[in-house]
Amino acid sequence: MDVNYIRSMFPALSRKVYGKDLVYFDNAATSQRVQSVIDEWNRISAESNANIHRAVHRLADEATQAYEQARDAVRGFLNAGSREEIVFTSGTTAAINLVAFSYGEAFVSEGDEVIVTEAEHHSNIVPWQLMCRRKGAVLKVLPVDDNGCLETDKLDDLISPRTKIMAVTHISNVLGIVNPVRDIVRKCHEKGVPVLVDGAQGAVHCKVDVQDLDCDFYVFSGHKLYAATGTGVLYGKKRWLDAMPPYMGGGEMVGTVTFAETTFAPLPMKFEAGTQNFASAATLKQAIKFINLLNDNKLEEYYNGIRDYLLDTLTSDSRIRLYGVPCGTNEEKIPLFSFSVDGVHHEDLALILDKMGIAVRSGQMCAEPLMDRFGVTGMLRVSVAPYNTMEEAEYFVKCLNKAIEMLS
Amino acid sequence: MSLQEAENAIIEEFSMYEEWLDKYEYLIELGKSLKDYPESEKTDDKLIKGCQSRVWLSHKVEDGIIRFNADSDAIITKGIISLLIGLYSGRTAQEILSSDFSVVEKIGLKENLSPTRANGLVSMIGRIRDIAKCNL
Numbered sequence: 011m012d013v014n015y016i017r018s019m020f021p022a023l024s025r026k027v028y029g030k031d032l033v034y035f036d037n038a039a040t041s042q043r044v045q046s047v048i049d050e051w052n053r054i055s056a057e058s059n060a061n062i063h064r065a066v067h068r069l070a071d072e073a074t075q076a077y078e079q080a081r082d083a084v085r086g087f088l089n090a091g092s093r094e095e096i097v098f099t100s101g102t103t104a105a106i107n108l109v110a111f112s113y114g115e116a117f118v119s120e121g122d123e124v125i126v127t128e129a130e131h132h133s134n135i136v137p138w139q140l141m142c143r144r145k146g147a148v149l150k151v152l153p154v155d156d157n158g159c160l161e162t163d164k165l166d167d168l169i170s171p172r173t174k175i176m177a178v179t180h181i182s183n184v185l186g187i188v189n190p191v192r193d194i195v196r197k198c199h200e201k202g203v204p205v206l207v208d209g210a211q212g213a214v215h216c217k218v219d220v221q222d223l224d225c226d227f228y229v230f231s232g233h234k235l236y237a238a239t240g241t242g243v244l245y246g247k248k249r250w251l252d253a254m255p256p257y258m259g260g261g262e263m264v265g266t267v268t269f270a271e272t273t274f275a276p277l278p279m280k281f282e283a284g285t286q287n288f289a290s291a292a293t294l295k296q297a298i299k300f301i302n303l304l305n306d307n308k309l310e311e312y313y314n315g316i317r318d319y320l321l322d323t324l325t326s327d328s329r330i331r332l333y334g335v336p337c338g339t340n341e342e343k344i345p346l347f348s349f350s351v352d353g354v355h356h357e358d359l360a361l362i363l364d365k366m367g368i369a370v371r372s373g374q375m376c377a378e379p380l381m382d383r384f385g386v387t388g389m390l391r392v393s394v395a396p397y398n399t400m401e402e403a404e405y406f407v408k409c410l411n412k413a414i415e416m417l418s
Numbered sequence: 419m420s421l422q423e424a425e426n427a428i429i430e431e432f433s434m435y436e437e438w439l440d441k442y443e444y445l446i447e448l449g450k451s452l453k454d455y456p457e458s459e460k461t462d463d464k465l466i467k468g469c470q471s472r473v474w475l476s477h478k479v480e481d482g483i484i485r486f487n488a489d490s491d492a493i494i495t496k497g498i499i500s501l502l503i504g505l506y507s508g509r510t511a512q513e514i515l516s517s518d519f520s521v522v523e524k525i526g527l528k529e530n531l532s533p534t535r536a537n538g539l540v541s542m543i544g545r546i547r548d549i550a551k552c553n554l
């Protein structure tokens with residue numbers, strides 16, 4: 011199996027834009043959808059569309075099974091201890107908001123502290139800010155160094171007896187460096203602080219084992235992982251999820267309801283109020299199947315070759331400033347490169363590359379504090395997926411040079 | 419040249435370029451030709467929201483004639499605002515408001531910008547119209 015075979019599984023990759031072959035390098039924002047995911051969504055919509063968990067009829071049973079099988083697949087994907095620990099959400103953002111709210115309600119009070127890092131996506135900052143404001147708690151920030159690596163040696167000083175939780179990204183969507191989350195979890199746990207890991211990028215690029223990481227919460231989005239959009243996962247250790255109050259109230263998350271008193275359904279349904287996005291959630295199973303196929307077929311060497319080529323090219327060009335440069339042998343860089351070009355605006359570059367058929371991201375990338383840290387108004391980002399080719403990377407470099415020449 | 423003539427001239431000019439890259443090249447040159455916007459005029463009240471890039475638009479009125487000046491940190495955006503200034507600067511408020519600004523659609527500018535950038539374009543036109551309205 012080679013990259014062309016992988017490509018053939020993604021219908022979007024064969025389309026053209028402005029008469030040119032599409033080069034899709036905005037995978038960190040959302041990945042393209044694999045055919046089996048599209049088929050599964052269509053199949054459920056066409057054949058097994060019924061509200062899950064409620065009715066006894068055949069269609070409801072099929073839809074419920076597809077949904078619950080996806081939960082089992084996710085459990086296996088993360089190596090979670092039990093399926094009760096897998097809560098479906100609409101995405102990473104929704105999962106973080108859920109934890110920030112429900113954990114905050116149960117465990118955070120005035121004067122307590124929450125730690126995030128300077129490299130976080132807005133989705134892993136703002137929910138904590140909201141919670142801090144509600145509870146009168148204080149948000150503290152672990153900085154990154156000039157290379158974009160977390161200054162984890164400062165963590166010990168940052169943690170205090172008032173620290174109630176730490177939220178850290180597995181891989182920043184700007185810097186593309188795998189953070190030492192295992193060490194962070196260990197350090198936090200030594201002081202009794204639970205850790206939420208934002209796996210929006212991590213789940214795509216790393217083999218995640220939540221029991222080995224020992225993190226308390228791990229969250230990710232389906233749409234970055236070849237599945238349908240509007241899907242996401244919250245993994246939480248059972249003891250935390252049990253101790254947290256529900257986030258939303260509604261149908262199917264209850265035990266018994268009277269006007270005097272309501273009891274709640276057991277996990278994970280306690281956190282899945284209302285009709286779920288079942289047709290989309292079910293596609294996670296197909297997406298995970300696809301990832302397992304990738305892992306079994308040793309395409310890493312080719313993929314890493316593209317990463318090394320882009321890393322070499324971008325770091326050796328004096329006009330280009332790359333953010334997120336692996337500084338030691340310990341740091342692993344994923345094929346995600348955010349950079350700026352001297353005297354050239356990121357938006358201009360993105361516009362011209364677009365007309366050459368290349369989709370890249372430009373702007374603040376939902377990480378304004380990180381933009382401020384590096385003193386820029388925005389960056390250009392290329393992010394590569396296993397269905398991208400070396401030829402595409404070479405074409406990108408050629409086009410980037412041409413765009414820079416046009417704009418200088 | 420009347421405003422309508424000027425708009426038609428731009429539409430014709432743009433139609434000569436088949437490739438979008440060439441149109442961008444043209445906008446980049448237009449952007450580079452826009453000069454001498456004073457740093458002191460880069461204030462928040464002159465900043466136009468709705469773009470990834472920043473655009474500042476200032477104006478002066480003399481004998482009923484409105485003169486615009488602008489700058490942007492991105493060159494293609496600067497080219498677009500330069501194009502708009504080329505059309506609408508040095509005209510009366512009435513002239514400006516007589517235009518339906520369909521020129522940006524006719525040259526394909528709007529549909530070829532991403533929605534975020536098209537918003538920026540709409541904001542730029544909105545600002546020009548607002549300034550004209552205030553000077554009727």
Ligand SMILES: Cc1ncc(COP(=O)(O)O)c(C=O)c1O
Nearest residue numbers: 101102103131133183210211231
């Ligand atoms: C690191 C990181 N965290 C959080 C998010 C938010 O994900 P979503 O918009 O799918 O909720 C993203 C995606 O943009 C991300 O890359």
